[in-house]
Each structure stands twice: as C-alpha cells, then as structure tokens.
Amino acid sequence: MTRYESAIDVAALTAIDVHVHVEIDGHGHASLPDDLAAAASRYFAVDAARPDLDSIAEYYRERSMAAVVFTVDAESHLDHPPLSSADIATGAARHNDVLIPFGSVDPNRVDAVDRARRLIEDSGVRGFKFHPTVQNFDPSDERHYPLYELLQAAGVVALFHTGQTGIGAGMKGGRGLRLGLSNPMLLDAVAADFGDLQIIMAHPSVPWQDEAISVATHKHNTWIDLSGWSPKYFPEQLVRAANSFLKSRILFGSDFPLLTPDRWMRDVEQTALKAEVMPGILKDNAARLLGLSTPSKENA
Numbered sequence: 001m002t003r004y005e006s007a008i009d010v011a012a013l014t015a016i017d018v019h020v021h022v023e024i025d026g027h028g029h030a031s032l033p034d035d036l037a038a039a040a041s042r043y044f045a046v047d048a049a050r051p052d053l054d055s056i057a058e059y060y061r062e063r064s065m066a067a068v069v070f071t072v073d074a075e076s077h078l079d080h081p082p083l084s085s086a087d088i089a090t091g092a093a094r095h096n097d098v099l100i101p102f103g104s105v106d107p108n109r110v111d112a113v114d115r116a117r118r119l120i121e122d123s124g125v126r127g128f129k130f131h132p133t134v135q136n137f138d139p140s141d142e143r144h145y146p147l148y149e150l151l152q153a154a155g156v157v158a159l160f161h162t163g164q165t166g167i168g169a170g171m172k173g174g175r176g177l178r179l180g181l182s183n184p185m186l187l188d189a190v191a192a193d194f195g196d197l198q199i200i201m202a203h204p205s206v207p208w209q210d211e212a213i214s215v216a217t218h219k220h221n222t223w224i225d226l227s228g229w230s231p232k233y234f235p236e237q238l239v240r241a242a243n244s245f246l247k248s249r250i251l252f253g254s255d256f257p258l259l260t261p262d263r264w265m266r267d268v269e270q271t272a273l274k275a276e277v278m279p280g281i282l283k284d285n286a287a288r289l290l291g292l293s294t295p296s297k298e299n300a
Helices: 034-044 053-060 085-094 112-123 142-154 173-178 186-193 207-217 236-242 261-268 277-287
Strands: 015-021 065-068 100-101 127-130 156-161 197-201 224-225
Touching: 015 261, 015 277, 034 173, 053 065, 053 085, 053 100, 065 085, 065 112, 085 100, 085 112, 085 173, 112 142, 127 277, 142 186, 186 197, 186 207, 197 207, 207 224, 207 236
Parallel strands: 015 065, 065 100, 127 156, 156 197, 197 224
Antiparallel strands: none
C-alpha cells in the first residue's frame, strides 16, 4: 500500500472540485447496487459512463483541476460491498498531482473508528465522506461521537451529503431511504460539539437551504459545497450568501460523473454569482480548507 502525499501545484490549477464520486473499481465492481445506480441516472437524466480512478485523474488533469475523490460505504444498509477506500487512496497516490483521497466508513459498523483510523494513518486520506440517507444514520446521534473525535484529532475533513438525493428517487418507497437524515440542521450539534472539526455540507440543501445557511452562518467550522445541482438552479438565498457573508466558505463541487465540471462551469455563467467571489469558490477556499496553500484570514 502506498500512503498518499499531495504533490498538487495549487498555482497551476483552475479549480478544485471537492465532490467527485468513484463509482467503479479496477475489477468492475460498482459502488451502488444496479437498481440504485439506474435510478440515479434516470433522476439526473444522464447515462454517463462510470470512469475508473485512472480515467478520473486524466479527465481532471486535462482541465488543470484537482479533485477530491471518494466512495460511500453503506454496506450494512444496502447489503452491497463497498469500494475500497484504501484502494482509492493508493490510486490517488499514483495521481497525486490532481487527486485528493477522502475515505468512507459505515458509521453503523462497530469497528467504524478503527477502520477510519487505519485509513488516516496507513492510507493518508484527507477527509471522510458521509451520506446519512444512504448509510441510514442520524449524524447528530452521540453514538457516532467517537468517530468525530478521531477525525477532529487527526485534522481531517468531514463531508456530509445534505438535502434531497437522486439515489432511490422514483423507486418504490424511495427504496427505504429517508431524506430527513440529510437535513443539515442535524449537523449543527456536531459542529457545536466538535468546534475544530471542519464540516462540509454538500450540495444546495433543498428543501432545507435556509437551515444550511443558518448553520454555516453560526458555526464557522462549516462549509457549503455547490455540487449536485446545475448552478442555474441554485436557490436565490444560496447565491446571495455566496456573494457576501459566506463567500469564504463556499466550495466548488460538481458531483462527477453525474454532473460534470464542464457543465457546471458553463451553467455558472447564467447565475448572479459575482466575478470577484469566483476565485475563492473555485479554488482558494478549498485550498485553504485542505491545507494546500498558506491559510488566509477568513473574511466571512
């Protein structure tokens, strides 16, 4: 196993995409069961290819972008073996000029903390991706506090899916997936009790956008990424916050491969996001959060 060490030249980048899914491994194993993957493709109205990690690296290298890559370990709820986060970190080490690995552990496993510790110490992951709806856990439940304690002590980032999801959409009963577990207000308790843990609330948090903005306004260890939605559909209050009081904690994310950075960049031209905030959104905020540049004073 090769431990990840970044070799990213931030000055050479046009952007840092903080939300990129690895959906298939080198053996053809998929991150989601076939029925859920098909439903997600229908929801996003795409039939996108599922690139492997090497292909993702080349895609982002061609665009002079860096990408945070991860999978979601939801084995206990989906009864589907996850992709290996250790393998993703090893692959990112091969492409450490453009890729940044996050790990994923199923919070419902009794050995979640030990698994997370190994990914940090042995693989060098820089953060963890959680999807409360897909993983079927309440992130505010204190049963998960030992996991957050580890992440905080290690100085790695916790990225949580928030808001509606295309996974399970249109299936009978949404395939049993509960949207309420991804209400960003559930992260307020986590941010309050772990003040040094940097938390990304992923996506425009529809239908709870105001809750996400409220949490981010009050808890300055929280960030919002703009992935999963075409920018032309961003809620008005999110654009207003990104242009002003939250501009230093808003992050570019695409949700690749279901939504590509090419489309995101094209569609953002149709929004009211100000030109002067875009360098921070596209690159500078993420570089500061991930320790890829000299930290600058927050101006939110």
